[in-house]
Amino acid sequence: xxxxxxxxxxxxxxxxxxxxxxxxxxxxxxxxxxxxxxxxxxxxxxxxxxxxxxxxxxxxxxxxxxxxxxxxxxxxxxxxxxxxxxxxxxxxxxxxxxxxxxxxxxxxxxxxxxxxxxxxxxxxxxxxxxxxxxxxxxxxxxxxxxxxxxxxxxxxxxxxxxxxxxxxxxxxxxxxxxxxxxxxxxxxxxxxx
Numbered sequence: 001x002x003x004x005x006x007x008x009x010x011x012x013x014x015x016x017x018x019x020x021x022x023x024x025x026x027x028x029x030x031x032x033x034x035x036x037x038x039x040x041x042x043x044x045x046x047x048x049x050x051x052x053x054x055x056x057x058x059x060x061x062x063x064x065x066x067x068x069x070x071x072x073x074x075x076x077x078x079x080x081x082x083x084x085x086x087x088x089x090x091x092x093x094x095x096x097x098x099x100x101x102x103x104x105x106x107x108x109x110x111x112x113x114x115x116x117x118x119x120x121x122x123x124x125x126x127x128x129x130x131x132x133x134x135x136x137x138x139x140x141x142x143x144x145x146x147x148x149x150x151x152x153x154x155x156x157x158x159x160x161x162x163x164x165x166x167x168x169x170x171x172x173x174x175x176x177x178x179x180x181x182x183x184x185x186x187x188x189x190x191x192x193x
Contacts, residue, residue: 001033003040011081018131032060072097095156098149120152
């Protein structure tokens with residue numbers, strides 16, 4: 001992510017503060033994002049001020065891709081707090097890395113990616129809801145987390161992979177080409193002479 005107002009990373013800190021201390025001690029919250037300009041830096045500075053009173057919070061700022069990939073390989077949970085995210089590529093990346101996602105219960109994450117069943121991850125609405133879901137995932141046994149992560153990874157591979165895109169694109173193109181008017185068929189076969 002980037003440190004932008006709509007990403008609402010402050011809600012991540014609010015939720016983390018509401019997770020019981022005994023559960024927080026079993027994990028750490030790493031907030032990763034890019035700083036593009038002074039406005040982003042102001043958001044990051046406010047987040048750091050808020051995090052100063054919390055234990056187990058780290059920031060990974062403008063990290064190179066290999067550091068982000070290393071984080072995804074070692075993390076257990078992917079936390080996403082943007083409300084009304086149109087799609088949510090970060091959510092898809094979390095799921096592709098077999099993380100258990102806790103995302104906002106709106107937009108693409110709710111409707112197209114995570115859903116509401118808990119089979120591929122969880123959705124939340126406010127800091128209390130996030131805290132409850134986070135604590136639940138942290139306390140969850142490893143095999144249950146692994147199962148959800150595997151379901152998430154399989155779903156994004158089936159729905160959002162390059163091969164899935166190719167199949168969908170070819171299918172849509174076939175519909176367009178088979179339903180074309182006769183004049184279009186002549187233009188496509190004979191060129192634009």
